[in-house]
Amino acid sequence: MVVVQMNQDHKIIGRVLADDVISDLGHFLLRRGMVLSPWHLQILKIHKIEYVVLQDMEAPPLNIQIKNVFKNNEEVSNLYYENVMEIKSLFQQAISREIPSLQTFMKPFTPLLETVIKGSNILLELHHIRGYDEYTYRHSINVGLLAATIGKILKYPNEITMILGKVGFLHDIGKMKVSHQILNKKGPLTDQEYGEIKKHTIYGKEILESIEGTEQALKIGALYHHERLDGSGYPHNLRGKEIPFLAQIIAVADTYDAVSSDRVYRNKYAPLEALNELVKDVYNGRLNGEIVLPFVNHIMNGYMGNKVVLSDGRRGQIVHLHIDEIYRPLVMLDDGQCIDLRKHRTIAIVNVFS
Ligand SMILES: [Fe+2]
Numbered sequence: 001m002v003v004v005q006m007n008q009d010h011k012i013i014g015r016v017l018a019d020d021v022i023s024d025l026g027h028f029l030l031r032r033g034m035v036l037s038p039w040h041l042q043i044l045k046i047h048k049i050e051y052v053v054l055q056d057m058e059a060p061p062l063n064i065q066i067k068n069v070f071k072n073n074e075e076v077s078n079l080y081y082e083n084v085m086e087i088k089s090l091f092q093q094a095i096s097r098e099i100p101s102l103q104t105f106m107k108p109f110t111p112l113l114e115t116v117i118k119g120s121n122i123l124l125e126l127h128h129i130r131g132y133d134e135y136t137y138r139h140s141i142n143v144g145l146l147a148a149t150i151g152k153i154l155k156y157p158n159e160i161t162m163i164l165g166k167v168g169f170l171h172d173i174g175k176m177k178v179s180h181q182i183l184n185k186k187g188p189l190t191d192q193e194y195g196e197i198k199k200h201t202i203y204g205k206e207i208l209e210s211i212e213g214t215e216q217a218l219k220i221g222a223l224y225h226h227e228r229l230d231g232s233g234y235p236h237n238l239r240g241k242e243i244p245f246l247a248q249i250i251a252v253a254d255t256y257d258a259v260s261s262d263r264v265y266r267n268k269y270a271p272l273e274a275l276n277e278l279v280k281d282v283y284n285g286r287l288n289g290e291i292v293l294p295f296v297n298h299i300m301n302g303y304m305g306n307k308v309v310l311s312d313g314r315r316g317q318i319v320h321l322h323i324d325e326i327y328r329p330l331v332m333l334d335d336g337q338c339i340d341l342r343k344h345r346t347i348a349i350v351n352v353f354s
Pocket residue numbers: 171172200225226254
């Protein structure tokens with residue numbers, strides 16, 4: 001068990017209560033075993049609760065998790081773990097010694113990318129991986145696979161989809177030149193540290209420029225994947241159509257994987273909350289709806305019929321998707337009762353299993 005102060009929201013959301021919560025006035029607020037959602041957090045704050053006792057969340061070693069996550073697909077399971085390790089050494093080599101050739105970079109990743117292009121739906125399972133071991137390398141693989149998936153959803157020919165996969169895979173290579181201490185800092189970043197992180201876009205373009213035969217698309221992806229349609233991104237505060245469409249696709253893949261993963265400074269969002277974050281970014285003018293909405297539909301259709309755990313601890317199955325609010329589906333509970341999450345907005349889906 002671990003005691004967490006209430007001012008650390010992102011260390012609390014998605015975690016399981018190890019003890020009942022009772023207010024100073026003796027009101028019973030939340031019971032042990034519940035998975036905490038943002039709504040629960042509000043209740044606790046209203047009642048001025050200062051800390052909560054949570055179950056331990058020690059993540060098992062990465063190789064064991066990958067085996068469990070892809071248990072129905074041994075080929076992908078082996079490829080994925082080998083990829084993380086090979087890519088780690090190649091990325092590190094890119095700054096410490098001679099930069100590997102583009103073919104060397106792509107060799108371990110291409111077979112995995114091909115399984116996605118052939119139609120493997122492994123992305124639906126990625127959100128089960130917990131902890132932040134080897135995050136940078138997993139993130140590169142995931143963004144590559146997600147970008148290729150978006151290419152497929154948008155019905156691009158296979159050659160373009162392959163390029164999108166490559167661009168996603170190498171989009172953050174510039175992070176290799178940013179200090180490890182800054183990238184893995186647990187507390188808030190100073191302005192100077194954030195400025196250094198922002199430079200990974202320019203470093204990425206420079207590294208890719210120094211590799212012979214690199215397609216223009218790769219440099220564009222590395223340089224512009226943090227630009228946002230409303231001009232709030234970096235490094236050049238580009239707006240709308242000034243941002244190449246390819247970089248807009250990488251932005252969606254990057255955002256989705258980042259919010260679906262545990263980070264040193266916060267826990268990951270539940271799978272549907274992560275989709276919701278993307279949709280919010282469309283409505284606040286940051287991400288492109290022409291990319292996000294088909295992607296959200298695709299992921300949710302993959303979850304149709306899957307088993308879910310709700311934030312109040314109940315379990316059920318997704319039985320119907322609403323077109324207008326696809327991430328708030330109808331769930332049939334294990335006791336046969338149906339619950340429409342559009343009408344019960346304080347209840348969230350905290351986990352999805354195939
Ligand atoms: Fe980035």
